[in-house]
Amino acid sequence: MLAGENTMTAGPAEIASSDFGRVLVQRERRFATLLLAPAFFALLLTTTFPLLFLVYTSVYRINLSMPFMNGFVGLENYKVLLADDRFWHSLIVSLVYTISTVLLQIVIGLALALFVMNMKRGQGWFRIIAILPVVLSPAVVGMIWRTFMLAPEFGIVDYLAITAGLGSKNWLGDPSLAMVSVIVIHTWQWTPFAFMVLLASLASLPEDIYEAARIDRASAWQRFRRITLPLLRPAIVMVIIMRTMVALTAFAAIFTVTGGGPGTATEILNLYAYRKSFTELSIGYGSALAVALLIVTIIISAILFAIRRSK
Amino acid sequence: MKSFSKPTRRTFLKTSTAAAAFIGFGPAILRHARAQDASLGAYQSAKINWRQAEGETITVAVIPASYFENLISLEAQFKALTGIDVRFEKVPPAQIRQKSVIDLTSKTATYATSATDPMYYSLYAANKWVDQLDTYLNDASLTDKNWFNYEDIFPAWRGANSVDGKLYGMPYDGEVTIQVYRKDLYEAKGIKAADTLEDYMKNAAAVHAPDNRVWGAALRGVAGAGQNMYIYPSLFREFGGEWFKGGKLTVNGPEAEAALAYYVDLMRKYAPNAASNWNWPDIADAFSQGTLGSYIDAHSSASVVNNPEKSKVIGKIAYARWPKGPSGKRVSSIWNWGFPINAALSEKKKKATWLFIQWAASAETQARTAHKFAGPTKRSGANRESVWKDAEYVKLLNGFGDNFVQVSMEALQSDTDVDWRPRVPQWPAIGDTMATAIQSALSGQNTVKAALDDAQKRIEPMMRG
Numbered sequence A: 001m002l003a004g005e006n007t008m009t010a011g012p013a014e015i016a017s018s019d020f021g022r023v024l025v026q027r028e029r030r031f032a033t034l035l036l037a038p039a040f041f042a043l044l045l046t047t048t049f050p051l052l053f054l055v056y057t058s059v060y061r062i063n064l065s066m067p068f069m070n071g072f073v074g075l076e077n078y079k080v081l082l083a084d085d086r087f088w089h090s091l092i093v094s095l096v097y098t099i100s101t102v103l104l105q106i107v108i109g110l111a112l113a114l115f116v117m118n119m120k121r122g123q124g125w126f127r128i129i130a131i132l133p134v135v136l137s138p139a140v141v142g143m144i145w146r147t148f149m150l151a152p153e154f155g156i157v158d159y160l161a162i163t164a165g166l167g168s169k170n171w172l173g174d175p176s177l178a179m180v181s182v183i184v185i186h187t188w189q190w191t192p193f194a195f196m197v198l199l200a201s202l203a204s205l206p207e208d209i210y211e212a213a214r215i216d217r218a219s220a221w222q223r224f225r226r227i228t229l230p231l232l233r234p235a236i237v238m239v240i241i242m243r244t245m246v247a248l249t250a251f252a253a254i255f256t257v258t259g260g261g262p263g264t265a266t267e268i269l270n271l272y273a274y275r276k277s278f279t280e281l282s283i284g285y286g287s288a289l290a291v292a293l294l295i296v297t298i299i300i301s302a303i304l305f306a307i308r309r310s311k
Numbered sequence B: 001m002k003s004f005s006k007p008t009r010r011t012f013l014k015t016s017t018a019a020a021a022f023i024g025f026g027p028a029i030l031r032h033a034r035a036q037d038a039s040l041g042a043y044q045s046a047k048i049n050w051r052q053a054e055g056e057t058i059t060v061a062v063i064p065a066s067y068f069e070n071l072i073s074l075e076a077q078f079k080a081l082t083g084i085d086v087r088f089e090k091v092p093p094a095q096i097r098q099k100s101v102i103d104l105t106s107k108t109a110t111y112a113t114s115a116t117d118p119m120y121y122s123l124y125a126a127n128k129w130v131d132q133l134d135t136y137l138n139d140a141s142l143t144d145k146n147w148f149n150y151e152d153i154f155p156a157w158r159g160a161n162s163v164d165g166k167l168y169g170m171p172y173d174g175e176v177t178i179q180v181y182r183k184d185l186y187e188a189k190g191i192k193a194a195d196t197l198e199d200y201m202k203n204a205a206a207v208h209a210p211d212n213r214v215w216g217a218a219l220r221g222v223a224g225a226g227q228n229m230y231i232y233p234s235l236f237r238e239f240g241g242e243w244f245k246g247g248k249l250t251v252n253g254p255e256a257e258a259a260l261a262y263y264v265d266l267m268r269k270y271a272p273n274a275a276s277n278w279n280w281p282d283i284a285d286a287f288s289q290g291t292l293g294s295y296i297d298a299h300s301s302a303s304v305v306n307n308p309e310k311s312k313v314i315g316k317i318a319y320a321r322w323p324k325g326p327s328g329k330r331v332s333s334i335w336n337w338g339f340p341i342n343a344a345l346s347e348k349k350k351k352a353t354w355l356f357i358q359w360a361a362s363a364e365t366q367a368r369t370a371h372k373f374a375g376p377t378k379r380s381g382a383n384r385e386s387v388w389k390d391a392e393y394v395k396l397l398n399g400f401g402d403n404f405v406q407v408s409m410e411a412l413q414s415d416t417d418v419d420w421r422p423r424v425p426q427w428p429a430i431g432d433t434m435a436t437a438i439q440s441a442l443s444g445q446n447t448v449k450a451a452l453d454d455a456q457k458r459i460e461p462m463m464r465g
Helices: A002-057 A076-082 A085-117 A123-135 A138-149 A156-163 A175-203 A207-215 A220-248 A252-257 A269-279 A283-310 B009-044 B066-073 B075-082 B093-106 B118-126 B155-160 B183-188 B197-207 B232-238 B254-270 B273-277 B280-288 B299-305 B347-361 B363-369 B391-398 B404-414 B427-442 B448-464
Strands: B057-062 B085-090 B170-175 B177-182 B294-298 B317-320 B335-339
Touching (some): A076 A283, A085 A123, A085 A175, A085 A269, A085 A283, A175 A220, A175 A252, A207 A220, A220 A283, A269 A283, A269 B427, B057 B066, B057 B093, B066 B075, B066 B085, B066 B170, B075 B347, B118 B335, B118 B427, B155 B335, B177 B197, B177 B299, B232 B254, B254 B427, B254 B448, B280 B294, B294 B299, B299 B317, B299 B404, B317 B404, B335 B347, B347 B363, B391 B404, B427 B448
Parallel strands (some): B057 B085
Antiparallel strands (some): B170 B335, B177 B294, B177 B317
8 A cells, every 4th residue: 555655656757747847848948949949030030031032932923114014024134134144144244243253352361361371460450451341341342442442543542543654543433444444443352351260270280290391301382282271171162162152242332333334334233133123123034043143153153162061 | 308307418508509509590590481481372372281191100211312301301391281101211222112112012101202203104004013193283272383383493303204195203303415525625726525426525525634633524434324325325325326216125236236336435535443333422533623524424523522521623514415416416414303102101101102103293492492491502404494593593503614504504405305225114124234334335345236126126025925
C-alpha cells in the first residue's frame, strides 16, 4: 500500500517531469517563434513581398501613359527586352563598370594596405583619413565630383589637367571620359573599404612563415607571390564578392553625376530600369529590366561563391 | 494654442517685435491693419461665398522659384479671406513631375494641386487623375465669371493646359523663349540682334573670343524633357519639322537632321565646353558674369541676369525674338506652371482647392505677386493680358533691358502654338528619349542621323502601344 502509494506518487511525478520538459521546450519554441515573428513578418513584408510583386508586375503591361492597354502579357516584356539594344548596351556598361571598379579597388586597396603595414608612424591617422569617403552618401560624393572636381575650368581635376598641359577636358560631356570619370568616382569612394579589410587580414598573417622565407632568401616579390597572396586569398575573394554585388546595383553616384549621359554612355542597367519605370512610366517593362538585373547579379554571385568554395 | 504651450524662438521674436512695434508705431500698425482689411475687398467684390470651404486644409506642391515664393508669402491673406489652410511643399522641378505622378497613380491625394508641366495634361486626362476645370468655372456658386475674367488669361497658355478643348490646369505663371544678348558687344562689332538662325550663328562667331573669356552663344545642353528638349523643338519647327507627319509621330527625317545639326554645330563651335551639361540657371549665371555673348532661353531668366548682387552686365542687355528659321517662321516655347485639381480629393477639398486656384490666378493676386509685391524679386510671368498692360508692370519689366516687354509679348502672341511639342499621353517617354538622342549627338556618341533614327525606332512602339 505504502509502496503502491509511493509508486502512485512517484509515477505521476515522473511522468510530469518528462512532460514538463517537453512542455518547457514547446513553450520555449513558441516563445522564440513569437519573438521572431515581428522581425520575420517585417522582413517578409519589406523584402520578399516586394520582390515577388516585382516579378508579378514584370509579366504585366503597366504603362501609365496608356492605361487602357494594361493587362497580362506573359513573357512579352522579356521578349522585348532580349531584342532591346539599349538593354544590352546598359548591361555591357554595367559589366564594364563593375569589373573595372572592382579590379581597381582590389589593386589599389592591396597596394595601400601593404604600404600602410610598413608604416612606422601615423598608421592610425592614415586609416581615419582613408575611411572618410566610405562614410559619405554616394549622392553627396556625386555632387562633390560633379561640381568641385570635374567642372571644366573650375574643377580641381580639370585645373590639374590644364596645369599638366593636357588642356581643359569636358570630363562629363565626352562619352568615354564620362565613363572613366564615373569609374574613378566609384573607385575613389570604395577603395578604402577594400583597403581596410585587406589591412586587417594582412595584420593577422603569421610572422614565422615570413621569417622562414627570409632565411631561405626568398625575394620580396617571391614572398608576396608565394605567401602573402595565397594567404590573403579568402579576404580578397570576399571583397570581390561584396564589391561586385554593390557595383552591379550602383545607382546614386552615377545618377547625380551624369544621369546616365552623355546620351547613354554611362547608363548602367539599374539606371535604365529606373528611367523606364519612373520617367517613361512603363512600369511593367521597367520591372522586367529590374528582374533581369536581379538574375545577372545572382548568376555572378553564384559563380564567385563557387570559386570561393572550389579551393 | 501651440505657440502658448511651446514658445519657440521664432514666435518669441515675432510677438516681442510686434509688441515693440505696436508701442512705437501703434497708429501706423492700425492704419496698416485697415489697409489689409480693405485689400481683401478686391476679392470680396466677387459674388461668391469665399468661406464655403472654411476649416479645410490643402497641400500644394510648387517648385522653389521666386514666382511661387511671392505667392506663398500671401498665404495669410488667403487664409483670412477663405478660412482655408494651405500647406506649401517645395519640390525641385526635376522631381515634381515624378512625385505628382506617383501621388496621382496611388490616389493618396497628398497634393490637392501641384504646379504642373503643360505637357502632362494629356497623361493626366487619359487616366482621369485630374478634374476638368470647366465644371468649376461654370458653377456660379464657385466662380464669379465677371470678376475672375477667365478670358483675360493668355489664350496660348489656356490652350496649352487644355485637352480636346477642356481645361485641366489653370495657368499661374508662364514664359516664352527669346534671344538675350549683350548690346555692348554687338555694338562694338557693328552687328544687330539676329533675324535668322544663320545670322545668329554669324553673330556668335563675331563676338566669340574664348581667350578673352567671351563665348559666342549657348543653349541648354543637359539632357531632359524640360532641358535640351525645351529648346530643340523650336529649332525643329523653324527648320520646317512637323511632329505629326501624316498622323504619325515622326522625329527623324531631313528637317530634324538639319535642326539638330545646327544645334550641335552652334554648341560645339561657340559655347563653352561645360555647356553640354548646363541648364538655364548655369547659362544665365555665365551670361551675368559677362562670359556669354548671347543665349536663347526663357524670358524669365532676365531676373537672374539683372540680379544686382551677382550680375556684371546690367544695363548692357537687350532682347529680341527668336531668329527666323529656313521655313521663315519664328518659333518660341509654350510654357506655364498651371494648377489642376486632384480627382482623388473629397468634394469639400475640391472646392477649397478651386478657391485657392481662383485666388492664385486672379488678376488681383497676379498683380500682388508682381509689380505690387513688396519684396525684392518681382515676377515676369504674369498670366493675364490686363496685368501685362498695366503701366506699373511694364515699367518694372522694362528695367530688365531694351525691348523686354515688347519682345516677350510678341513672342507670346505670335511665335508659339500649342503643338510646339507633341502633346500626347506618352510625352514623358518621348521627351526623355528625344533628350537622350539630342545629347548623344552633341557629345559625339552618335551621329545626328543615327541619334534621330534611333529615337524614331524607340518612339514608334511607344505610340503603337
